[in-house]
Amino acid sequence: MTEPMLLNGQRLAAEMRGQLAAQIARVRAQGYRAPGLAVILVGDDPASAIYVRNKKRAAQEIGIEPVDAVLPQGSTTEDVLRVVDQFNQDPAIDGILVQMPLPPQIETETVLARVRPDKDVDGLTVTNLGRLTAGEEGLVPCTPKGILRLLEAYDIALAGRRAVVVGRSRLVGLPVALLLMQRQATVTVIHSRTPEPETIARQADILVVAAGKPHLVTEDWIKPGAVVIDVGIHRGDHGLLGDVDRERVWSRVGALSPVPGGVGPMTILELLDNTWTAYRRHEGLSE
Numbered sequence: 238m239t240e241p242m243l244l245n246g247q248r249l250a251a252e253m254r255g256q257l258a259a260q261i262a263r264v265r266a267q268g269y270r271a272p273g274l275a276v277i278l279v280g281d282d283p284a285s286a287i288y289v290r291n292k293k294r295a296a297q298e299i300g301i302e303p304v305d306a307v308l309p310q311g312s313t314t315e316d317v318l319r320v321v322d323q324f325n326q327d328p329a330i331d332g333i334l335v336q337m338p339l340p341p342q343i344e345t346e347t348v349l350a351r352v353r354p355d356k357d358v359d360g361l362t363v364t365n366l367g368r369l370t371a372g373e374e375g376l377v378p379c380t381p382k383g384i385l386r387l388l389e390a391y392d393i394a395l396a397g398r399r400a401v402v403v404g405r406s407r408l409v410g411l412p413v414a415l416l417l418m419q420r421q422a423t424v425t426v427i428h429s430r431t432p433e434p435e436t437i438a439r440q441a442d443i444l445v446v447a448a449g450k451p452h453l454v455t456e457d458w459i460k461p462g463a464v465v466i467d468v469g470i471h472r473g474d475h476g477l478l479g480d481v482d483r484e485r486v487w488s489r490v491g492a493l494s495p496v497p498g499g500v501g502p503m504t505i506l507e508l509l510d511n512t513w514t515a516y517r518r519h520e521g522l523s524e
């Protein structure tokens with residue numbers, strides 16, 4: 238078999254960020270304000286702190302003004318809602334994201350429901366997920382949107398092909414299944430209660446793994462030549478691990494998105510892209 242292809246999200250995201258930076262610089266030169274992104278971090282999860290720092294840095298580098306609110310681990314739902322309300326009302330803020338996961342005492346549903354749908358740059362509100370389900374224009378969740386952009390950039394055909402999604406989360410599994418279906422793929426979603434998941438996964442031309450379990454997927458899950466998208470990210474003693482055991486699947490796959498350097502950078506890119514979209518809508522600029 239020919240050598241598998243590595244789907245390089247790091248490089249694609251860098252290219253796209255350059256294009257966004259140029260577009261933002263153009264409108265700024267015409268006298269428009271800077272796009273504003275509010276990032277809400279609650280608690281002391283170390284991984285979340287890294288992602289938030291990376292998001293703010295990426296925003297700043299392309300000309301989006303990041304503003305953050307950092308709340309302590311013991312915050313209440315009401316505390317978070319107050320911050321969301323402030324950003325909802327602030328005309329300088331185009332996008333609001335609440336970093337997930339939230340501490341267990343906070344009602345995630347209630348917090349997400351408070352974010353104005355036109356500022357929901359994570360695409361996680363019921364309004365935006367409903368629009369996605371109906372095939373209407375809205376703001377699309379970042380990781381799924383990044384996965385589709387990565388597949389498109391590498392000319393990976395979806396229409397008529399069999400896609401299997403491992404995981405059914407609101408952040409990734411559910412919306413990526415919808416997007417793949419909209420691209421005419423035949424989609425199956427499997428999850429923790431699915432019997433014999435390997436047997437179903439082995440039918441996949443495109444396998445998207447968002448299970449949250451390090452090295453869950455091994456060669457037994459892979460149809461020879463399959464395109465495998467690894468969404469997992471886990472901090473092990475020897476660095477970052479994905480949900481896919483890269484060494485064990487490598488001889489069977491046709492293409493693989495690596496961890497790190499695959500889907501992660503695409504997630505941040507799509508957050509910036511959604512903020513740019515929200516900004517243009519707020520400023521009445523053409524899309």
Ligand SMILES: Nc1nc2c(c(=O)[nH]1)N[C@@H](CN(C=O)c1ccc(C(=O)N[C@@H](CCC(=O)O)C(=O)O)cc1)CN2
Pocket residue numbers: 287288334335336337338359379380408470477496497498499500501502503504505
């Ligand atoms: N509100 C949200 N919360 C969470 C989301 C999200 O999209 N919105 N997704 C994940 C975490 N996440 C973004 O928040 C995220 C994870 C990983 C990366 C990334 O760039 N990873 C790098 C490695 C970086 C490192 O850890 O050293 C890579 O894969 O190359 C970006 C964003 C859960 N929460």
